[in-house]
Amino acid sequence: MYDDGLDGDFEKAHHKGLRRGFDLGWSYKGRFDRELIRQEIERLKKNKSLKTRKELLYKNTKTSNETNVASAWANLQSSESFLNSVKVQVKASQIANEGISAEYERGSRTTLDVIQSNALLLSAQISLASSEKNYLMAQYNLLKAVGLLSSQSVSYTHLRAHETDSYL
Numbered sequence: 001m002y003d004d005g006l007d008g009d010f011e012k013a014h015h016k017g018l019r020r021g022f023d024l025g026w027s028y029k030g031r032f033d034r035e036l037i038r039q040e041i042e043r044l045k046k047n048k049s050l051k052t053r054k055e056l057l058y059k060n061t062k063t064s065n066e067t068n069v070a071s072a073w074a075n076l077q078s079s080e081s082f083l084n085s086v087k088v089q090v091k092a093s094q095i096a097n098e099g100i101s102a103e104y105e106r107g108s109r110t111t112l113d114v115i116q117s118n119a120l121l122l123s124a125q126i127s128l129a130s131s132e133k134n135y136l137m138a139q140y141n142l143l144k145a146v147g148l149l150s151s152q153s154v155s156y157t158h159l160r161a162h163e164t165d166s167y168l
Contacts, residue, residue, distance in 0.1 A: 065145070072145040076138040083131045086124070093117075093124040 100117040103109040143149040 069142075069145045072138070072142040076135075076142050079131065079135040079138040083128075083135045086128045086131045090121075090124045090128050093121040097121045 097117045097120070100109050100113055104111070104114045140149060140154070
């Protein structure tokens with residue numbers, strides 16, 4: 001009866017006066033509604049492009065987070081190594097200062113030597129304080145990068161920073 005390329009289900013529904021539904025784009029009279037089909041295709045394309053956009057944003061965010069965590073970890077390792085080297089420098093400056101002070105008391109060093117030794121020790125201690133701060137900030141940045149920065153973690157790292165007070 002109808003030659004629209006569909007199986008007999010539509011014809012049966014049409015004869016009963018039933019409406020097929022807008023999702024297929026058929027009107028009540030059984031004619032092909034091109035506007036509805038065009039709108040549905042546009043909606044599907046829009047949904048597909050939104051899905052693709054969301055997937056790309058997710059991948060970008062995930063990659064960015066992974067990069068931030070890796071960078072924070074590398075920064076923590078670097079600042080820890082530098083802190084350890086500065087601790088050794090402070091210890092060496094303390095030993096040298098003690099030796100120069102002892103030599104000064106015996107008369108083999110001048111006051112200028114002692115002043116320079118004290119200045120080197122002070123410079124090393126300032127460098128230690130700076131590297132401790134950098135190490136602490138690296139810890140905070142790593143916690144921030146992995147999403148674990150909280151008031152408890154701040155208290156914990158603050159306590160760990162005071163472990164190096166014996167070098168001052």
